[in-house]
Amino acid sequence: MGTRRRGEELERAILQAAAEELARSGYAGMTMDRVAARAGTNKNAIYRRWPHRAALGVAAYRHLSDVAMPNPDTGTLRGDALEMLRQANETWSSPHGAVLRSLLAAAADDPALLDLMRERSGADTMDRAWLAMLARAVARGEAPPTAVHPRVAAAPMMLLRAEYAMRGIPSVPDEVLIEIVDEVFLPLVRGRV
Amino acid sequence: MGTRRRGEELERAILQAAAEELARSGYAGMTMDRVAARAGTNKNAIYRRWPHRAALGVAAYRHLSDVAMPNPDTGTLRGDALEMLRQANETWSSPHGAVLRSLLAAAADDPALLDLMRERSGADTMDRAWLAMLARAVARGEAPPTAVHPRVAAAPMMLLRAEYAMRGIPSVPDEVLIEIVDEVFLPLVRGRV
DNA sequence: CCCTGTACGGTACTGCGCGTACCCTAAGGG
DNA sequence: CCCTTAGGGTACGCGCAGTACCGTACAGGG
Numbered sequence: 423m424g425t426r427r428r429g430e431e432l433e434r435a436i437l438q439a440a441a442e443e444l445a446r447s448g449y450a451g452m453t454m455d456r457v458a459a460r461a462g463t464n465k466n467a468i469y470r471r472w473p474h475r476a477a478l479g480v481a482a483y484r485h486l487s488d489v490a491m492p493n494p495d496t497g498t499l500r501g502d503a504l505e506m507l508r509q510a511n512e513t514w515s516s517p518h519g520a521v522l523r524s525l526l527a528a529a530a531d532d533p534a535l536l537d538l539m540r541e542r543s544g545a546d547t548m549d550r551a552w553l554a555m556l557a558r559a560v561a562r563g564e565a566p567p568t569a570v571h572p573r574v575a576a577a578p579m580m581l582l583r584a585e586y587a588m589r590g591i592p593s594v595p596d597e598v599l600i601e602i603v604d605e606v607f608l609p610l611v612r613g614r615v
Numbered sequence: 616m617g618t619r620r621r622g623e624e625l626e627r628a629i630l631q632a633a634a635e636e637l638a639r640s641g642y643a644g645m646t647m648d649r650v651a652a653r654a655g656t657n658k659n660a661i662y663r664r665w666p667h668r669a670a671l672g673v674a675a676y677r678h679l680s681d682v683a684m685p686n687p688d689t690g691t692l693r694g695d696a697l698e699m700l701r702q703a704n705e706t707w708s709s710p711h712g713a714v715l716r717s718l719l720a721a722a723a724d725d726p727a728l729l730d731l732m733r734e735r736s737g738a739d740t741m742d743r744a745w746l747a748m749l750a751r752a753v754a755r756g757e758a759p760p761t762a763v764h765p766r767v768a769a770a771p772m773m774l775l776r777a778e779y780a781m782r783g784i785p786s787v788p789d790e791v792l793i794e795i796v797d798e799v800f801l802p803l804v805r806g807r808v
Numbered sequence: 809c810c811c812t813g814t815a816c817g818g819t820a821c822t823g824c825g826c827g828t829a830c831c832c833t834a835a836g837g838g
Numbered sequence: 839c840c841c842t843t844a845g846g847g848t849a850c851g852c853g854c855a856g857t858a859c860c861g862t863a864c865a866g867g868g
Contacts, residue, residue: 426816426817426862426863426864427816428814428815428816428863428864428865429815432815432816454854454855455853455854455855463816463817464816464817464818465856465857466815466817466818466857466858467815467816467817469855469856469857470815470816474856475854526780545781571798573794573799574798574799577770577774580773580774580778581770581773581777583777583780584773584774584776584777585773587719587776587780601766602766605764605767605807606770606803609803609806610799610802610803610806612808613802613803613804613805613806613807614802614806615802619833619835619844619845620845621836621843621844621845625844625845646824646826648824648825648826656845656846657846657847657848658826658828659828659844659845659846659847660844660845662826662827662828663844667826667827668825668826668827
């Protein structure tokens, strides 16, 4: 048979297959044999590139997602915060987000996965976006300067994440996002004198 | 050999063995074979009582834990909140908490486990304790009446939980608890006018 | 244009863990 | 005292991670 794929081409095929398996069965259901079969190759070619399943999982996730970091500027702190949460909620509810959640869940029992996820998680970038948002609010006189604080910036996303962890999974209703902003985030900003 | 255990006695022995395995290796590392061996019996006796590993895991967890709900009354809102967080942190850092976290992690991939855990999580009781705490602060004139709100009450524990999810595992340092109280919880209470 | 090293493909195998089947044997109630 | 019931011993079947071996196509240098 003429064409035997090599190098880049094969690697893309494997990542594609792994991503499809992730989307279909989650990380727990992604088996090396099925990935190999779907890619039309065998486990050898996979293990020659990634040392274990966790590495492949993270690589496949990276392959299908280049998440654009949102940076809304609606003119009000409330509008910006709500927009950030809505975009995050949308991302995490999507099939793509299901993959991410599945990886995060698995990471709790798999230190290798946890390390791999931490660097790629984009949490830092997210925090910076929130801090920038707060700085703009301060510049507008909408918030006291003391509101620009890492814990304040990280709180809303953490609450949203905890909401996901508590409910089964699917999607957090918009009312919850509004409550997080109106009952927690804005009072918190206001209270930091 | 004269004595062959039956019924209640055997069941307690199995649960005890399962709890010890949970404490030693977490849920992911609790194997049916080892539980059977430690209990001095075989998998037959286990599967006759619980349909699958998840059921045994939850049953074993219940067997070794009747968590006392803390209800501190230090005289100040700050003292109460810090005490609640410290006790939660201690519980979750303990072997017992490790078991709980391990079960929760596994629950993300195992719907049966998730259902079993939800009823036993004690989240409601926890929220009530925080609301009572806030009500006392209001009575002392330490907080505005509007601060008594479910989202406010739930926020600190959610932040602590998110902190656990982010870091690898072991224990959240006390400084973080203090920051959650001083930089988030108290300003939040103050800002709810 | 051949020759050789390297990567791919095929396959088989170890090790482990869940869940099941089968058969023998001790308990203990009628 | 016997007969049903439940425990004990053991051996499976199955699926999956990761490894080993070997033959073979491909690329690139001579």
